[in-house]
Amino acid sequence: MRIAERAKTYWAFVLAASAIPTSYLVAMPCCGACAGCPMGASCFLAYPILVTLAIGAKALRSGKAFLKKH
């Protein structure tokens, strides 16, 4: 149980730590042309937000039930 809990926190840490660099890699080919893009840098923020919500939802009982269902 303890190992599972630790794995959960390490997994959350790794996922969160990789979120911003990953979204940076996604945004990099555009070379900062965000002002001219209809996405306007939202691509940069979308992934970290999704990670936050996914980990948050998994931590909740209702979220767990929802994720099990789908």
Next chain:
Amino acid sequence: MKARETITRNRWRYLSFIAGFFLFVAPFALFTRAVYLIVGNTAEPTLHSVCFRMPIDWIFGGRFYSILGSSWFMAAFVFGVIISSVFIGAAFCGWLCPVGAVSEAISRAVPIPKRFRLRIRDTKLTVSMRYGFLVGFIIVAALVGYKLASDQLGSICCRYCASSVLQNFASALFGEFSAIEYWQSGAILSLVFWLVIGGVFMSGGRGWCLFFCPLGALSGIAHKVGAKLGFYRVEYEKGTCTGCNNCQDLCPMWAIKEDRTVERTLCVNCKECVHACSAYKFVRGRKVADS
């Protein structure tokens, strides 16, 4: 009645938040304006003048010349906040920061049932995510700073910054309508996470502070170090605890652990737990066992 109680209980903190708005946000920015006046800086002070992100970005990206150059005040402010957190906890976040204040105020003002609000009760998980995002931020700062990747990040950083969104809101509100031009989907997404997801739909309304503020994360580390050294902190005493869990429900930073001790890296010394329960009190010195 409940709203009135909340306002009465937190009156000094809410007054401090209002002061924080006038001290740091343009067109007022009284603190920054005063410093600029003293040092003879003719620039127009805004919330950007005390950017919470740039000096941390510079440090980890090896761009020390930026700190020593014209942006010295920005760097001095950020390091001042971090160093003060060693002695008085993350009091800037809990008492002055206008960004956290707005989202917390909206969270209090919007009456949504508790079951619709996200709250991670496992503080270890919250801490993992908070410092995970900080590490990600540092990795990108290093990649850009040491030219290991494209240096275009600097041009898009303000598009995912809640402080920027607040500043533009305030500028537009007080007559500078050109600030509205700033709105694009990145800023809108920041706004949505800061005020709607992080504000309304996260318990306590500090979702942005918890996960995306590098200054808050570093202040949390400083507070943990300070608490170990015996500086000002909130301490939990099991003896008077009735197990009502009010402390956990009220803490805007989700800093109360399952055993009701305080997670230092999350605590902003807001005093919510102190008001809610006599088991919590502020202490100094190293004699009391560290929670």
